[in-house]
Amino acid sequence: xxxxxxxxxxxxxxxxxxxxxxxxxxxxxxxxxxxxxxxxxxxxxxxxxxxxxxxxxxxxxxxxxxxxxxxxxxxxxxxxxxxxxxxxxxxxxxxxxxxxxxxxxxxxxxxxxxxxxxxxxxxxxxxxxxxxxxxxxxxxxxxxxxxxx
Amino acid sequence: xxxxxxxxxxxxxxxxxxxxxxxxxxxxxxxxxxxxxxxxxxxxxxxxxxxxxxxxxxxxxxxxxxxxxxxxxxxxxxxxxxxxxxxxxxxxxxxxxxxxxxxxxxxxxxxxxxxxxxxxxxxxxxxx
Numbered sequence: 001x002x003x004x005x006x007x008x009x010x011x012x013x014x015x016x017x018x019x020x021x022x023x024x025x026x027x028x029x030x031x032x033x034x035x036x037x038x039x040x041x042x043x044x045x046x047x048x049x050x051x052x053x054x055x056x057x058x059x060x061x062x063x064x065x066x067x068x069x070x071x072x073x074x075x076x077x078x079x080x081x082x083x084x085x086x087x088x089x090x091x092x093x094x095x096x097x098x099x100x101x102x103x104x105x106x107x108x109x110x111x112x113x114x115x116x117x118x119x120x121x122x123x124x125x126x127x128x129x130x131x132x133x134x135x136x137x138x139x140x141x142x143x144x145x146x147x148x149x
Numbered sequence: 150x151x152x153x154x155x156x157x158x159x160x161x162x163x164x165x166x167x168x169x170x171x172x173x174x175x176x177x178x179x180x181x182x183x184x185x186x187x188x189x190x191x192x193x194x195x196x197x198x199x200x201x202x203x204x205x206x207x208x209x210x211x212x213x214x215x216x217x218x219x220x221x222x223x224x225x226x227x228x229x230x231x232x233x234x235x236x237x238x239x240x241x242x243x244x245x246x247x248x249x250x251x252x253x254x255x256x257x258x259x260x261x262x263x264x265x266x267x268x269x270x271x272x273x274x275x276x277x
């Protein structure tokens with residue numbers, strides 16, 4: 001399969017697995033939706049190529065802790081809150097860049113916004129058109145929501 | 150490439166403190182020699198640092214506030230004192246058009262994030 005033939009779902013699944021593995025040394029695999037979930041703090045980046053997608057990383061505390069502790073190689077309670085946010089924003093930045101390259105291919109041009117911390121799904125995202133992909137990292141479920149313009 | 154392998158004073162330019170930490174750690178792991186690191190959160194701050202410091206290598210992100218990496222690279226290459234300083238671009242975005250543009254400005258290499266000790270070892274020539 002060429003990169004250009006890749007669907008959004010396939011590209012997202014691959015870049016989530018690769019970014020979790022390469023940056024945070026965690027395995028993240030696709031999962032069914034858990035019985036209940038409440039998005040609170042989320043991390044949002046816009047990836048603009050032939051089409052525009054908002055990638056929204058919706059992580060439970062346990063997954064945030066695992067990512068940040070593995071990247072910093074220090075316990076969670078020794079890491080300042082602004083460093084935690086910076087770490088998760090950079091994590092999403094890398095994920096967004098990898099998504100753009102894989103989804104549109106090496107020859108295509110795409111841009112990334114600066115990643116942001118938001119409370120809940122941003123209002124400008126069309127929830128009707130938003131797709132949600134669930135993943136499992138060692139028993140902790142997290143979601144990547146994709147809003148498409 | 151020898152110039153990069155022998156770099157002992159490196160300026161890291163990235164708006165993410167996490168990315169600067171990871172880059173610093175990768176170079177420390179890949180090199181057997183002590184390295185001094187200077188850090189800046191954007192191109193404008195990096196140019197200020199370069200007014201008073203000579204460095205052996207610059208590693209810069211592209212997508213940064215205040216002054217982006219593309220403008221920063223151009224300004225370094227237009228400066229007679231700095232023009233021969235090797236530059237590695239480290240960015241989460243990578244495509245041929247961007248890479249060709251940066252190669253045209255004279256960068257030494259382009260690495261797509263995430264950086265790793267193995268990727269750095271390709272430049273410093275020492276085991277990761």
